[in-house]
């Protein structure tokens with residue numbers, strides 16, 4: 001069934017009008033072909049995420065039950081979490097790689113923002129396919145249960161379902177110096193997931209540690225992302241979430257003043273228990289023009 005889902009995804013990525021930038025921005029695809037990975041619902045790593053992400057980070061069983069699906073007490077071994085990697089298309093990566101300004105291109109902000117309705121459509125199609133096969137399914141970040149909590153000083157956040165951690169569990173890649181997620185298709189990606197009781201084949205985790213794909217962690221080399229960050233949020237010691245989060249917020253406010261704002265779509269999200277529309281545009285300057293933009297740099301070593 002993994003192969004059938006992959007085929008469905010490839011068709012959806014190539015056919016969907018939602019996977020396109022507006023004509024004013026060239027009408028090109030937002031994402032190129034995806035990759036998928038699968039983890040088991042009872043993988044002990046999900047309990048570990050309660051320590052490394054937050055106590056309220058949900059296991060697949062908890063997400064399933066919170067979304068109103070039945071629990072027969074033997075769910076863990078039967079559930080599968082399907083993680084989907086959405087790689088930004090090469091034309092976006094190339095243009096953004098040539099950007100030498102300390103703020104993201106409108107092209108990227110728009111692609112980042114318009115990705116959300118497309119990702120929702122992909123989730124609907126995958127869940128529809130699984131339900132047509134007689135199985136049940138629910139989304140992770142795309143579900144009503146997904147929630148973001150801001151920390152006491154409101155400068156950074158955590159969610160109860162980290163798609164990067166879910167992708168790590170599914171063997172799709174590892175974390176990096178700026179806490180991006182480096183897959184075989186690079187770090188300039190979006191991620192989403194589906195939890196299902198369909199007997200999908202589980203993917204192996206072949207990477208060497210939680211940061212094994214990052215040249216800084218694996219070889220003490222590279223560090224090219226450090227110079228890309230306009231606010232010094234990345235150093236050899238790690239990623240300063242507060243500095244990063246403040247800059248991303250500033251970029252969002254700046255982009256909201258620009259005329260292209262009318263093309264953006266709201267994304268509804270629960271923050272501290274209240275659902276509200278957000279217009280995320282991202283920053284991602286540290287993801288472009290670096291060795292891990294579009295590949296796993298450790299694959300060359």
Ligand code: SF4
Pocket residue numbers: 176177178213214215216217221222223224225226290291292293297
């Ligand atoms: S640019 Fe280099 S150091 Fe930075 S995340 Fe990528 S591989 Fe790691």
Ligand code: SF4
Pocket residue numbers: 178228229230231232233234243244245247248283284285286287
């Ligand atoms: S997303 Fe932007 S602000 Fe955050 S670390 Fe990367 S370059 Fe710096």
